[in-house]
Each structure stands twice: as C-alpha cells, then as structure tokens.
Amino acid sequence: xxxxxxxxxxxxxxxxxxxxxxxxxxxxxxxxxxxxxxxxxxxxxxxxxxxxxxxxxxxxxxxxxxxxxxxxxxxxxxxxxxxxxxxxxxxxxxxxxxxxxxxxxxxxxxxxxxxxxxxxxxxxxxxxxxxxxxxxxxxxxxxxxxxxxxxxxxxxxxxxxxxxxxxxxxxxxxxxxxxxxxxxxxxxxxxxxxxxxxxxxxxxxxxxxxxxxxxxxxxxxxxxxxxxxxxxxxxxxxxxxxxxxxxxxxxxxxxxxxxxxxxxxxxxxxxxxxxxx
Amino acid sequence: xxxxxxxxxxxxxxxxxxxxxxxxxxxxxxxxxxxxxxxxxxxxxxxxxxxxxxxxxxxxxxxxxxxxxxxxxxxxxxxxxxxxxxxxxxxxxxxxxxxxxxxxxxxxxxxxxxxxxxxxxxxxxxxxxxxxxxxxxxxxxxxxxxxxxxxxxxxxxxxxxxxxxxxxxxxxxxxxxxxxxxxxxxxxxxxxxxxxxxxxxxxxxxxxxxxxxxxxxxxxxxxxxxxxxxxxxxxxxxxxxxxxxxxxxxxxxxxxxxxxxxxxxxxxxxxxxxxxxxxxxxxxxxxxxxxxxxxxxxxxxxxxxxxxxxxxxxxxxxxxxxxxxxx
Numbered sequence: 001x002x003x004x005x006x007x008x009x010x011x012x013x014x015x016x017x018x019x020x021x022x023x024x025x026x027x028x029x030x031x032x033x034x035x036x037x038x039x040x041x042x043x044x045x046x047x048x049x050x051x052x053x054x055x056x057x058x059x060x061x062x063x064x065x066x067x068x069x070x071x072x073x074x075x076x077x078x079x080x081x082x083x084x085x086x087x088x089x090x091x092x093x094x095x096x097x098x099x100x101x102x103x104x105x106x107x108x109x110x111x112x113x114x115x116x117x118x119x120x121x122x123x124x125x126x127x128x129x130x131x132x133x134x135x136x137x138x139x140x141x142x143x144x145x146x147x148x149x150x151x152x153x154x155x156x157x158x159x160x161x162x163x164x165x166x167x168x169x170x171x172x173x174x175x176x177x178x179x180x181x182x183x184x185x186x187x188x189x190x191x192x193x194x195x196x197x198x199x200x201x202x203x204x205x206x207x208x209x210x211x212x213x214x215x216x217x218x219x220x221x222x223x224x225x226x227x228x229x230x231x232x233x234x235x236x237x238x239x240x241x242x243x244x245x246x247x248x249x250x251x252x253x254x255x256x257x258x259x260x261x262x263x264x265x266x267x268x269x270x271x272x273x274x275x276x277x
Numbered sequence: 278x279x280x281x282x283x284x285x286x287x288x289x290x291x292x293x294x295x296x297x298x299x300x301x302x303x304x305x306x307x308x309x310x311x312x313x314x315x316x317x318x319x320x321x322x323x324x325x326x327x328x329x330x331x332x333x334x335x336x337x338x339x340x341x342x343x344x345x346x347x348x349x350x351x352x353x354x355x356x357x358x359x360x361x362x363x364x365x366x367x368x369x370x371x372x373x374x375x376x377x378x379x380x381x382x383x384x385x386x387x388x389x390x391x392x393x394x395x396x397x398x399x400x401x402x403x404x405x406x407x408x409x410x411x412x413x414x415x416x417x418x419x420x421x422x423x424x425x426x427x428x429x430x431x432x433x434x435x436x437x438x439x440x441x442x443x444x445x446x447x448x449x450x451x452x453x454x455x456x457x458x459x460x461x462x463x464x465x466x467x468x469x470x471x472x473x474x475x476x477x478x479x480x481x482x483x484x485x486x487x488x489x490x491x492x493x494x495x496x497x498x499x500x501x502x503x504x505x506x507x508x509x510x511x512x513x514x515x516x517x518x519x520x521x522x523x524x525x526x527x528x529x530x531x532x533x534x535x536x537x538x539x540x541x542x543x544x545x546x547x548x549x550x551x552x553x554x555x556x557x558x559x560x561x562x563x564x565x566x567x568x569x570x571x572x573x574x575x576x577x578x579x580x581x582x583x584x585x586x587x588x589x590x591x592x593x594x595x596x597x598x599x600x601x602x603x604x
Contacts, residue, residue, distance in 0.1 A: 104340060167382040171444065173336055175369035175396040189386045272386060272431035 008265050011258035018255055022074035029068035030056075033225040037063035042241045058243040060234065066247055069225035073248065076137060076226040077207050078255070084144040084206045089199045091145070092152020093191065097183050099153070100160025111157065117150045122209075123216065130218035137226075140210055140219045148206070152198055159191045193267050200263030204256035227252050283454055283487045284310040284333070289347035291325075291332045298559040302328040302342070304511035310455070315481060315488040317502035317519070319495065319534070321555055325511040326491045330457045333489075334372060335364050352454065370400040373448035374457040378464050379440035383432035389416075390428030393447045400451050415446035419476060438469035442476065449480065456481075459491045474500050495538055499523070504591075507531050510556050510566040517592035527594045529571050565597065573598055 021028055041063035044051040051058060057066040099110035126143045133139050163169065164187070172182050211228020213219030220226045227248040234244025268274045291303040303325040310316050318326045331337050332344050335356060349356040351372065356364070376382055383392055393412035397403065403411075409428070416424035419442040432440060441461065448456065458477065462470040478501050481488055490501055498505055498519065505522045507515040507530065515528040526532045536549045553570040562568050564579045571578070575597060583597045 167376045167378050168384045170336070170376060171374070171382055171447070172384075172395075173368065174334060174374040174448070176365045176367070176399055177369075177395075178365060181399075186384055190384070270386075273433050 008261055011261040011265075014254050014258040015262065018074050018078060018251070021071045022078050025068075025071040025075055029065075029071045031065040031068040033064060033069045033072040034223050035064060037065075039063065042237065042244075044241070045243055057247055058241075060230075060244050061237055061241075064225075066243060069230060070227075070247055070251055073225040073227045073230060074251070076220060076224055077210065077228065077252070080137065080141055080144070080210050080220075080226070081203050081206050081255070083141050084148055085199045085203050087141075088145045088148035089152050089195055089202070092149040093156055093188070093195050095149065096153045096156035096160055096191070097187055100157050101164055101179070101183055101187055110153070114150045114153045114157075117147065118154070122147045123212075123218075126213050126218045127216065130213075135218055135221050137220055137224065140213055143213065143218075144206055144209060148202065151202070152195070155198060156191050156194060159194050160187060163187055163190045192270060196263045196267050196270075200256075200259045203259045204252070207252050207256070280311045282309055283312045283352060285348070285350040286329075286333070287348040287350070289329065289332055289349060290345045291328050291337055292343060292345050293338075293341045293558075294343065295341055295559070300558040301511050301561060302558055303332060304561075305347075306508070306511070306513050307347075308506055308513060308516060310487050310489065312454075312487055313481075313485040314504060315478075315490060315502045317498040317505040318489060318491045318508060319493060319498060319505060320508035321493065323555060323558070324508045326508055327459055329508075330374065330459055330489060330491055333457065334368055334374060335359070335361075336368075366400075369396045369448070369453070370451045371453050372455045372457065373451070373453040374459065375441075375444055375448055375461045377460045379437050379444055380464070382444045383440060385432050388429055388431055389435070389443055392432075393428070393443065393450060396447060397450050412446070412450065415450045416443070418449070418480065419443070419446045421446070438465055438473065441465060441469075441473055445473075445477070445480075449486075452484065453486070455487045455489070457489045457491070460493075461490070462492075462494075462497060470497075471500075477501060495535070507534070510561065511558060512566065512595065514567070514596065515592075515594045517589065521589055521592050525589065525592070527588055527592070527599055528567075528596045529573055529598070530567050533570075565595075 037059060040055070040059055041061055043055055043059045043063075045058040046053045046056050055065050055067070057070065059065055060069070095110050095114075099107035125147065129143050130139060169182060169186055172186050177185075207228055210219055210226060211232050214222075214226060214229040215232040220229050222229070230248040231245055231252070234241070234248070237244050286309075287307050289303055289306045290301070293300040293302055306325070306329055308316065318329065320326050328337065328342070333349055333351075333356070335344070337344060344357060347357070351367070356367070359367070383389075390409060390412055393415055394405070394408040397408040397411050398405065401408070413424045413428065416427065421427050421439065421442060427435075435443065461477070462473055465473060474497060477488075480486065488501070490497065492498060502519055505517060505519050506513045507528065509530050515522065515526070515531045522531070526535050533549075533551045537551065539548055551570055556562060556566055556569065562579070564577070564581055565571070565583050568574055568578050577597050583595045583600060585593045585595050586599045586601060588594050588599050
C-alpha cells in the first residue's frame with residue numbers, strides 16, 4: 001500500500017501526455033493525418049532498415065504519417081472513451097440507485113428495461129442507428145452510451161440492494177432523513193468504488209468497441225484517424241508491416257492501463273480503512 | 278413525578294400481504310406509555326415486537342407490510358393520520374430508535390463526528406460548527422473518551438461497544454421524547470451489555486426519556502424497565518408492572534418463559550423449554566394462539582380468542598384461565 005500516499009506518477013504522466021497531445025495535435029503533428037504520400041506507403045519506423053526520419057513511426061498503407069495519425073487519434077479516441085464512460089456510468093448509477101432504493105414498479109420498469117437492452121445485439125442497433133443518422137463521431141458516442149449504461153445498472157443495482165439493508169440506512173430513516181438525502185449521502189458514496197472500477201474497465205472496452213463499429217462502417221468515418229479504426233485497418237498488413245497495428249495498440253494499452261491504475265488508486269483513497277495507512 | 282401519557286397504542290394491526298396469504302405480524306396490540314417510563318416488550322423471535330416498533334415510526338417494511346388498523350397517539354396526535362413529511366420531522370427529533378447491530382449501524386464512509394452531527398443539522402437547522410460542538414457533548418454523555426479525537430475517526434476504528442454508544446449519541450442528539458431500543462445489546466458481549474444498559478438507564482432517568490425496549494432477555498427487562506408487555510404471535514398476552522409480573526406471572530406463556538430462565542439456587546439436569554413452535558402467522562388457530570403449546574387447554578380456548586381480564590393493579594392478561602366470567 002505504499003503507492004497510496006502520493007498521486008501515482010506513471011498513469012498520471014501517461015494520461016497527461018495523451019490528453020495534451022490530443023488537445024494540441026494540430027501543433028504537434030508533423031503532417032496532416034489524412035494527407036497521402038502514396039509513394040512512401042508502408043515505410044517502416046525511422047530506426048528500422050528502410051525507414052526515414054521524415055516519418056518517425058513509419059507510414060500506413062496509404063502513406064499517411066503514423067505519428068500524426070496517432071496524435072490526432074488521441075482526440076477522437078479519448079473523447080469517445082471519456083464521454084461514453086462518464087455519461088453511461090452516471091446514467092447507470094442514477095438508474096441503479098432509483099431502481100434499488102425506491103423499488104416497486106419504478107425499480108421493476110428500470111430493471112426490465114436493462115434486461116431488454118442487454119439482450120439486444122449491439123451491432124444491430126449500431127447499424128440501424130448509423131443508417132438513420134449517418135456515421136459520425138457523435139453517433140458513436142450516442143450508440144455506446146445507449147448500449148453501455150446497462151452493465152453499470154446491473155452491477156450497481158445489486159450493490160444498492162445490499163447497502164439498502166444495512167442498519168445505517170434504517171437509522172438514517174429513523175433520524176428523519178429524506179429519501180433524496182439518503183440516496184445522495186448514504187447510498188451513493190457507498191457504490192462509488194464499484195462505479196470507478198466499472199468505469200476504468202469500461203474505458204478499454206469502449207475504445208475497442210469504437211474500433212469494431214468503425215470496422216463495419218457504422219462508426220467513425222474512415223477518414224478520421226481513431227485508434228480503434230487504425231488498429232482495424234492495419235490488421236491485414238500485420239505480417240509485413242507490424243507498425244500499423246502496434247502503435248495504436250500500444251496507445252490503447254497505455255491509456256487503459258493508466259486508467260486502471262489511477263482508478264485503483266482513487267478507490268483506495270476513497271476507502272477510509274486504507275486512507276490512514 | 279408527573280405522569281402524562283406520551284404514547285398510546287390502540288388496537289394496532291400491521292399485516293404483511295404475501296402471495297402465500299396474510300401474515301398478521303401485529304394483531305391488535307394496545308399499550309400505554311407514560312412520560313419517563315420504560316416499557317419492555319418481550320417475546321420469541323417473530324412475535325411482532327420489532328414490527329410494533331417500526332409501526333410506531335411508520336417504517337414498516339414496504340411493499341408487503343401495511344398498518345391496517347388502530348391508532349398510535351403520540352403526545353396527543355394520531356401518527357397514522359400524519360403525512361410522510363410530518364413523520365420525517367418526528368423521526369429523530371421526537372422519536373428515535375437504536376437498532377440491533379452496531380457493526381452496520383454506522384456508515385463506513387463518514388467520520389463519527391459527521392454522523393453524530395447529521396440529525397442535529399437536519400432537525401435543528403444550526404450551522405456545522407455548533408452542531409459539531411453539540412455532537413461532542415453527546416459523545417461525552419455516552420462516555421466516549423477524548424471525543425474530539427474520536428470524531429475525526431471512522432467507524433472501523435471503533436469496537437462494537439463503542440459503536441453502540443456512538444449510535445446512542447446519534448439517536449439521542451436531538452433530545453427525543455421517546456426512544457425505541459430494538460434489542461440494543463444482542464450483539465454485544467456480556468460485560469459491555471451491562472455497561473450499555475447502565476448508561477441507557479442513567480440517561481433515561483436524567484432526561485425523563487420514555488423508552489420502549491425490545492428484547493428476549495428477562496435480565497435486561499429487570500434492569501431497565503418499569504412495565505412489561507409479553508407478546509405472543511402478534512398479540513400482547515400479559516401486561517403488568519415489572520415487580521407484579523415477576524412475582525405473579527399469570528399467563529401460561531409468561532410462566533413458561535420464566536421457567537425457562539436458569540436459576541442460581543435451583544439445580545436442574547435439563548433447562549425447561551416450551552414445546553413446539555410458534556404458530557404460522559398466516560394461519561392462526563381460531564381460538565387462543567397459544568393453544569398448541571399450552572398445558573392448560575380448555576374447550577373454550579380452541580373456539581374463541583380470550584379477551585383481556587384485569588387480574589391486579591395495572592395487570593392485564595389475555596387468557597381464559599383468568600377470565601372471571603368463565604371461572
């Protein structure tokens with residue numbers, strides 16, 4: 001538990017770099033991410049044989065600079081990832097508390113809706129929505145939120161049911177707390193831990209799902225450089241041009257890993273039992 | 278001592294509507310509690326003690342449970358006709374409750390100080406600093422050592438006995454008129470039990486607090502209570518002053534309960550226990566509920582439920598054996 005005291009350096013650093021490069025991609029990137037240099041397609045990273053310092057991390061099958069695409073991709077992927085996690089996590093938590101704490105027909109309705117949403121194949125909805133609204137980044141966000149809140153609700157609902165039975169909730173009622181106050185002050189803080197863990201796990205999934213949506217043409221339009229999309233595009237060249245998949249894969253890995261580490265640290269910070277160690 | 282009636286429960290009926298039928302958890306309970314008096318509510322598990330208490334606060338487990346009849350008159354007002362908002366104002370400020378398990382009675386995420394101050398902030402509308410001061414006073418009252426340090430700490434740093442005293446401070450912080458203690462010492466060890474009861478009694482006497490103590494332990498009753506109500510299957514079967522009841526237990530159930538307490542001066546091989554199980558609350562016998570386990574069953578007992586008969590000063594019994602008309 002030594003890592004509890006200060007903010008963990010590695011994940012904070014990694015996330016700051018990615019967020020920074022996402023915001024300032026326009027200044028940092030050496031090239032336009034969609035600019036083709038078809039004569040220099042599939043050129044390897046600078047340090048490998050045949051690579052040039054013009055393209056530090058190499059180029060893809062259309063001769064687009066990998067570094068520039070990665071930097072711009074951070075904008076899309078992180079935006080999609082964080083917005084989806086926050087919105088679906090928030091919605092999921094609110095609905096879980098309402099369903100678990102109020103119960104009755106409200107709870108019944110919410111939970112049956114959750115079950116229903118969980119049982120619909122998400123690709124189907126995604127395709128339908130993409131057809132209706134046309135593929136765009138916002139469309140991806142909407143699809144992933146609409147499909148994503150259910151897993152939060154499912155897990156948190158059972159947490160709420162457990163906490164609801166605790167005597168301190170009963171005592172809060174005896175003390176004359178309103179339902180609102182009990183939900184905000186006594187139920188919500190007790191599910192935050194689970195919410196954070198779910199969120200950090202979900203972030204990785206969201207970035208991958210964005211890739212698969214883009215892959216079937218229902219997600220980010222091909223011209224946008226998103227990490228998931230880049231990963232999917234590079235798949236067919238992997239035997240002779242490893243850098244097409246490895247760079248976006250590494251970026252996703254670092255972001256997800258950092259979020260998990262940071263989430264774990266926040267969880268421990270929030271737990272009074274560990275706070276004083 | 279003036280003897281104003283603070284709480285009067287009249288023919289209270291709380292039923293649970295389940296898919297297997299209606300469980301009559303509380304079926305026509307009546308009692309009266311005077312200011313500064315402590316009433317003990319004794320009976321087996323599932324006889325309706327806790328539900329009686331929750332009914333007084335109108336916190337019967339939803340959605341199955343419902344109060345279907347009777348009156349609960351607290352300080353001249355019938356609580357059953359109060360709105361939820363009016364009840365919230367009464368809960369914590371005028372009627373408070375201690376629950377059985379101190380280990381889960383405190384929210385693990387907030388400091389002791391914040392939790393003791395919470396009811397004060399809700400009900401007295403005073404600022405945090407003053408509420409904090411008041412919370413410190415309360416913790417001193419329940420004999421927590423160095424309260425200002427403890428208030429910054431979290432529940433997991435306290436022992437069970439301390440937690441129960443902290444809960445005590447919490448529920449008494451708004452000076453309620455009535456305290457309901459639902460088996461307050463069940464999960465404490467014996468030495469801590471005695472300590473906690475002494476403290477409770479002390480506070481009660483000092484602030485003229487009325488109390489309802491739910492328990493199945495006659496030892497606690499003898500220590501703390503002035504009057505005693507024995508419950509069986511949703512009904513009060515015997516109701517008397519504490520001395521009167523211990524000296525002249527009249528209902529066969531009360532007698533049997535008393536017989537099953539180990540005695541210091543009598544040597545027995547096996548402790549007496551009441552045969553059989555309490556009846557299914559969804560399917561009560563037509564006559565007296567105690568018939569299947571009673572050793573004095575008469576013909577009438579199986580046909581009609583017994584009414585209340587007065588057998589002494591403030592001593593009532595619901596049993597055909599004591600009914601003057603019948604004898």
